[in-house]
């Protein structure tokens with residue numbers, strides 16, 4: 001329920017449209033009641049041969065009501081839909097603003113298909129909250145209140161019957177179905193999430209499934225997930241139809257009771273017979289407004305779950321710490337790690353254990369170690385994707401938690417092991433690092449990464465599918481060169497390149513980063529002689545650190561790795 005309160009808060013941004021939708025919804029409903037009531041009265045009155053001006057007046061009233069009803073309905077739709085779209089856009093912006101700082105922790109927690117379904121369909125589902133849950137009961141209450149008040153003047157019994165019908169259709173039945181709906185909705189959502197995840201995995205893993213001849217098995221799983229989802233949808237549909245039928249039954253029953261009691265009252269001279277048809281028409285029309293109540297439970301449950309699921313994704317947001325410092329601009333800064341330990345969410349094993357390092361401003365550091373020793377994890381902590389479980393990270397003596405992620409990312413040239421390439425052109429893919437860079441500058445960086453043969457208008461397919469591994473890496477380095485900030489974090493940036501190209505690119509990168517702080521993760525141990533410091537990680541711990549010469553003299557872990565590398569290469 002708390003989550004829905006947040007939705008109501010977002011909805012209230014456009015109060016005017018909400019009030020107008022309620023007003024015109026009421027107008028449309030009450031004029032419909034008036035239209036049918038006056039037509040019932042007109043028929044009865046006409047039988048008594050009243051003067052012609054009475055009939056003309058009544059027909060004019062009838063026409064005005066008919067027009068007012070259409071006008072009210074149109075404006076109600078207009079304002080209620082406008083309020084809904086404003087609410088949706090407000091929700092999307094708010095949700096995205098909360099979500100962005102939480103990446104990539106989020107990707108760790110959810111399968112991407114599930115996350116996608118939450119972000120897209122759960123927000124879309126909330127459009128029903130205002131349209132089908134929030135304001136129909138308000139409008140219904142107002143219409144019944146006005147109608148019952150009017151009916152009391154003619155017959156208290158009929159007024160009580162209407163009240164009874166309202167209680168059944170507006171409270172008892174929706175509450176009962178809401179209770180039943182809850183269980184169906186849980187299963188429906190689970191099945192929808194599962195299907196969405198299966199589809200995403202199927203699409204992403206299509207090639208591998210094909211290569212390992214597992215396509216049929218996966219297709220079968222997908223089909224089963226789809227059947228389960230359709231079954232649950234069917235159950236939900238049946239439940240809604242059942243509720244609708246029961247609603248109609250109750251309303252018709254109330255109308256029958258109005259006829260029976262009305263006739264009895266007329267026979268006993270307690271009600272003027274000319275009003276009987278009017279009261280019957282009132283009871284038939286007023287319950288038309290109760291029809292949407294049949295949809296309230298399903299939509300309420302749907303909205304509640306959607307709001308809850310969205311809230312679950314961003315609830316970590318409250319953990320955010322206030323940002324009070326910023327990193328120096330155009331100036332290299334030092335990095336210190338003091339007793340940093342970290343394990344990924346849900347993992348018991350520490351990926352980093354009590355890591356203490358000092359990386360002076362403007363120095364060049366290499367981080368080496370076996371696969372899985374925690375090198376990339378260290379980068380993720382430096383980039384504040386995650387916070388250390390214990391210990392602290394300092395930039396120029398400033399605790400990292402005082403600096404915003406945005407600031408850290410803005411000051412860093414990052415080349416990851418896997419980088420993303422967007423569908424578009426080479427130019428588009430480079431300009432994400434510097435949107436103002438002109439063609440001359442772009443060609444210049446392409447030359448520095450040995451891609452001078454590339455045309456800036458050359459197309460890049462989704463995820464860079466038409467580029468080789470080495471070309472992708474070189475493009476990523478070109479982006480880092482374009483960004484030109486004073487901290488470089490390079491995670492095996494040249495692992496797919498041949499030795500000559502690698503050397504050529506490194507020469508340029510080191511020349512550009514002459515006064516900057518540079519940290520390079522490398523599997524290869526060749527060419528590390530020029531680094532100021534080499535840090536050796538093993539199973540998340542720093543086992544050695546020092547200059548190349550120091551480590552070779554020490555004949556420890558690094559020395560042994562170097563010997564193995566030599567043997568392999570020979």
Ligand SMILES: Nc1ncnc2c1ncn2[C@@H]1O[C@H](COP(=O)(O)OP(=O)(O)OP(=O)(O)O)[C@@H](O)[C@H]1O
Pocket residue numbers: 108344347351369370371372373374375376377378
């Ligand atoms: N997102 C993650 N969730 C859970 N565990 C992870 C995650 N990423 C890495 N790990 C684990 O953390 C440990 C360190 O991983 P990391 O990627 O930092 O190693 P690495 O030294 O960079 O390896 P490589 O040289 O193969 O890239 C590994 O044991 C790995 O299984």
